[in-house]
Amino acid sequence: MHWLQGVSTFLDQGSFSFMSLQDLLSQAWENIKSAAVDPSHPFRFLAFNTLGEVYPDTRMVVLRHFNPDANQLFVFTDRRSEKVKHIKIDDRVSLLFYDQERRVQVKCLAHATLLSMPDSVPYWKRLKSGKESYNTLHSPATVANSWEEAVALKPTFDAEDFGVIRCDLDELEVLQLQSSGHQRARFTFLGGSLDASEWLVP
Numbered sequence: 075m076h077w078l079q080g081v082s083t084f085l086d087q088g089s090f091s092f093m094s095l096q097d098l099l100s101q102a103w104e105n106i107k108s109a110a111v112d113p114s115h116p117f118r119f120l121a122f123n124t125l126g127e128v129y130p131d132t133r134m135v136v137l138r139h140f141n142p143d144a145n146q147l148f149v150f151t152d153r154r155s156e157k158v159k160h161i162k163i164d165d166r167v168s169l170l171f172y173d174q175e176r177r178v179q180v181k182c183l184a185h186a187t188l189l190s191m192p193d194s195v196p197y198w199k200r201l202k203s204g205k206e207s208y209n210t211l212h213s214p215a216t217v218a219n220s221w222e223e224a225v226a227l228k229p230t231f232d233a234e235d236f237g238v239i240r241c242d243l244d245e246l247e248v249l250q251l252q253s254s255g256h257q258r259a260r261f262t263f264l265g266g267s268l269d270a271s272e273w274l275v276p
């Protein structure tokens with residue numbers, strides 16, 4: 075059985091509601107915009123994929139900020155982390171969102187940049203909680219001799235290892251699942267503006 079047939083068995087048998095290419099893009103845009111400010115939005119957590127040194131590498135991150143005018147998404151991380159090492163070697167990343175209730179998947183291809191320390195500080199200042207995530211004594215992924223050693227924090231919190239990754243969108247792909255006809259579309263960006271929109275076979 076084709077995987078889409080399997081998925082569609084979970085869907086309501088509602089009537090087909092056609093969305094234009096513009097509708098699909100606007101919906102994705104609105105969802106990403108909302109998620110950047112609403113911690114309960116399903117797009118708040120996304121899979122962030124880098125080109126690892128040996129395997130492709132994926133991890134969950136929080137969408138922290140979205141700049142719709144420049145098509146930029148922002149995530150926070152520890153500057154010492156593996157994902158930062160990866161983007162310094164190859165800045166191509168993909169970001170994957172899924173909203174189970176709306177049955178929509180959004181895949182973004184982007185170029186990632188780690189912001190400089192001075193450019194990260196305003197984000198650090200606005201961060202209300204969770205600063206310990208960027209203040210472990212040892213770098214993320216260090217092999218520790220004990221759990222206590224693994225979670226040990228620096229004596230005082232600072233922004234030294236706090237990093238902001240900016241993702242400049244190259245491509246956005248939407249898959250809207252519907253029992254009566256899935257809709258898949260690709261949107262390509264060039265120099266921060268929409269360059270092309272096209273339907274794809276789901």
Ligand SMILES: Cc1cc2nc3c(=O)[nH]c(=O)nc-3n(C[C@H](O)[C@H](O)[C@H](O)COP(=O)(O)O)c2cc1C
Nearest residue numbers: 119133134135136150151152155156157158214215
């Ligand atoms: C729900 C969830 C949200 C997370 N959010 C972040 C995040 O915003 N930034 C981050 O660096 N790591 C976040 N993590 C941890 C990462 O998934 C990952 O384990 C960590 O960043 C180390 O990744 P790396 O060694 O591949 O760089 C999150 C994990 C989960 C499960």
